[in-house]
Amino acid sequence: MITGKTRITGVIGHPIEHSMSPPMHNNAYKQLNMDYVYVAFHVQPEDIEKLITSAKTLGICGLNVTIPHKTTIIPYLDEIDETAKKIGAVNTIQFKDNKAKGYNTDGIGAIKSIQEYTTLQDKNILILGAGGASKAISFSLINENINSLTIANRTKENAEQLIENIKKQTNFTKIQYHTINDVDEIIEDMDIIINTTPIGMYPHHEVKPPIKTDNINKNHIVMDIIYNPLETQLLKQSKENGAQTINGTSMLINQGLVSFEIFTGEKATYKSFEEALLNQLK
Ligand SMILES: NC(=O)c1ccc[n+]([C@@H]2O[C@H](COP(=O)([O-])OP(=O)(O)OC[C@H]3O[C@@H](n4cnc5c(N)ncnc54)[C@H](OP(=O)(O)O)[C@@H]3O)[C@@H](O)[C@H]2O)c1
CATH class of the missing domain: 3.40.50.10860 (Leucine Dehydrogenase, chain A, domain 1)
Structure with a gap:
């Protein structure tokens, strides 16, 4: 009342x-x-x-x-x-x-969600997207003693600007850009993959995932920050390949x-x- x-x-x-x-x-x-x-x-x-x-x-x-x-x-x-x-x-x-x-609180929200499944220390992390959510998550990840951060984005300049910003404001240097179209080449070196692009969000939930999922396997944790649908195509295909998946609700x-x-x-x-x-x- x-x-x-x-x-x-x-x-x-x-x-x-x-x-x-x-x-x-x-x-x-x-x-x-x-x-x-x-x-x-x-x-x-x-x-x-x-x-x-x-x-x-x-x-x-x-x-x-x-x-x-x-x-x-x-x-x-x-x-x-x-x-x-x-x-x-x-x-x-x-x-x-x-x-x-x-x-x-966006970054810490994402960190807490991943920490329910694994520790972040020494992990190699791939983030898809370089917008607002990616920025919040990237800065928060750097406080967690990760090993490396790779940012893949449609517009190279936006990713490079984020990387430059991170380098300027922190002493973290193991951060690089990779083109999103051929990111499958480096999937094997990654531990955690986080999608922060809106690709796969309702009502466009039937579209192809933002990256090829062939090289994703049981050693990966894949998080999609989209929460509608609860299971995006990226999460569905990653789970079929044996990966641990986390949806955007957490x-x-x-x-x-x-x-x-x-x-x-x-x-x-x-x-x-x-x-x-x-x-x-x-
Ligand atoms: N679960 C949660 O708590 C939570 C919190 C915040 C956001 N979200 C979700 O996260 C998503 C992104 O939010 P945001 O605020 O970061 O948005 P944003 O600032 O607009 O950034 C969007 C990013 O996705 C990329 N992108 C957009 N459309 C694309 C396309 N068709 N193909 C390839 N890349 C594309 C953009 O690339 P360019 O640089 O090339 O434009 C940019 O890097 C949304 O779906 C939002 O609902 C979830």
Whole structure:
């Protein structure tokens, strides 16, 4: 029940009505019997500056941020956490003592998902894509003592820019670009493959995977951050070849759990987020 003391959290985006975050957070509030609510706010790009002032005025205690505001919101924040600063994107804002502090929980969400299956130390990792999600995951992986990172992308310049950015901001040097079309040549040298491109996402779920899967085998872990469908063609073919597969729900849930804790100081259960998400995806 909404009361006079109900605390408000939510997500801003454009568009926003398909966000999976409201059911996940609200289910956790319900199970933990917390007097909080989580709502979706449709915010136009030109209104982003007013957003922070409005949220402070209304006493909103936390906001997730999604496309297209993750970068453009940064100049209007009072503080930004180190990882989010390096990534150059914010997906979580905590409002406390009239200050807005930005975080990025996407990378840590992905890391936690992989760590449920294996350790990251000394691993050779291939990331497909060089957009926002790839950036967040790449910066977070580098903190985990991996051996090497290879980025394969359709547009070479975008991957090279990300690589240059990583080299400039960290002391990690074992990072290189590879063309996405012939990435199967290097699959044997990889331990973990992560797809961050939207190839295979509903309603285009029947298309070919972003890479050839012939050389993927039981020694590989393959993660696709797409969560609709639950099993993309890439995951289906990788599983048929014996690989361990991870779908995009675990990253979505884990990034949300970290945001939940930033907003409320409480820990929600994985199950409370998962059951709400799977219910939405049905
Ligand atoms: N599970 C989760 O929690 C989670 C979180 C965030 C995002 N996601 C999903 O991750 C995907 C990417 O999100 P994003 O924010 O990183 O997007 P983004 O910033 O737009 O980046 C998209 C990347 O995919 C590449 N790409 C796009 N279309 C392509 C195509 N037809 N062929 C080859 N490459 C293509 C782009 O390459 P170019 O550089 O050549 O343009 C770029 O590297 C989306 O499906 C999104 O739903 C999931």
